[in-house]
Amino acid sequence: MQQLEDIIQYVSTKNKRNLFTFLTGAGLSSESGIPTYRGVDGIWVKGTQFHKPEEFGTFKYFKEHPEEVWQYSLFRKKMFQNAKPNESHNELVEIENILKDRFHLITQNIDNLHRQSGTKRIFEIHGNNREIKCSNGCKEIVNLPEEIKGKEIDEDLTEKEIELLKCQSCGSWMRPNILWFDEYYDERTNKKFSSLKIAKNSGVLFILGTSGATNLPIAIAETTLKYGGTIVDINIEDNQFTALIKDKKNKIIIRKTSTEALKMIKEMIENIQLT
Known part of the structure; x- marks a missing residue:
């Protein structure tokens, strides 16, 4: 992979647009036992009474069925709590430790595994599973109360949990601080402008586990x-990013697993740091 080595070497010598940025998606967490969204064993198939994700994973559906959506969210919370970071998460932490403030991670994952593994320079563009906010638009984003634990898929909310999931300002339901299918990216929850600024200053953008x-x-x-x-x-197969870059000169396509590729990238970065 001489081309990749040359790019890493080149970016490491630049003074501007010199960031090494990693963009990750659900494929990165699948090795930790978290199903991807749309595969045959995907989380939308297993947990949502066979709703289509574009129906169930919406603010509109939440407004109509808040308890059902919270039940499902707490089922996912339990799944995330039982998962552990995998080799790919750990390799990214090691790469960050080498590159320091020239490293940035932009993730679509809400499962907290990057944070759990120790990544610090992170932008969670689909929100996260740790926080909640008022569904009626009150401004504050707060942590999900510790008393609210993960649940089995058929386990109902208790009266105490329902009370804790109501906004203290206006009494409306609180909602997970994540992006649903019928919502738009913003800066407050999704770090839209911050992540685009990082992208602008990236000498190289590595895309892992997202289509x-x-x-x-x-x-x-x-x-x-x-x-x-x-x-x-x-990625292990072609995807929408492949279509985007197919006619571009400044591209490299690697058909390996995330872990294999990250080990190789880390080694190249280490070698450059030593020279």
């Missing part, structure tokens, strides 16, 4: 390309 099914990740890749950065598409 590009939502529009901010695609916009991040487009921004990196626009300002002269290189896209490295690391």
Whole structure:
């Protein structure tokens, strides 16, 4: 992979647009036992009474069925709590430790595994499972109360949990601080402008475990390309990022697992640090 080594070497010598940025999605957490969203064993198939994700995973559905959505969210919370970071998460932490403030991680995952593994420079563009906010628009984002634990899929909310999931300001239901299918990216929850600024200043953007099914990740890749950065598409199969970069010069396509690719990237970065 001489081309990749050359790019890493080149970016490491630049004074501007010199960030090494990693964009991750659900595929990265699948090795930790968290199902991806749309696969045959996907989380939407297993946990939502066979609703289509575009129906169930919406603010509209939450307004109509808040308890059902919370039941499902707490089922996912339990799944996330039982999962542990995998080799890919740990390799990314080691890469961050080498690159320090030239490293940034943009993730679509809400499962907290990157934070659990020790990543610090992180932008969670689909929100996260730790926090809640008022569904009626009160401004504050707060942590999910510790008394609210993960649940089995058929386990109902208790009266105490329902009380804790009501906004203290206006009495409306609180909701998970995540992006649903019928919502738009913003800065407050989704770090939209921060992540696009990082993309603009990225000499190289590594894409891992995501197919590009939502529009901010695609916009991040487009921004990196626009300002002269290189896209490295690391996936086991072609995806929407592959289609985006197919006619571009500043691209590298790697068909390996995330862990295999990250080990290789880390070694290249280590070698450059030593020279």
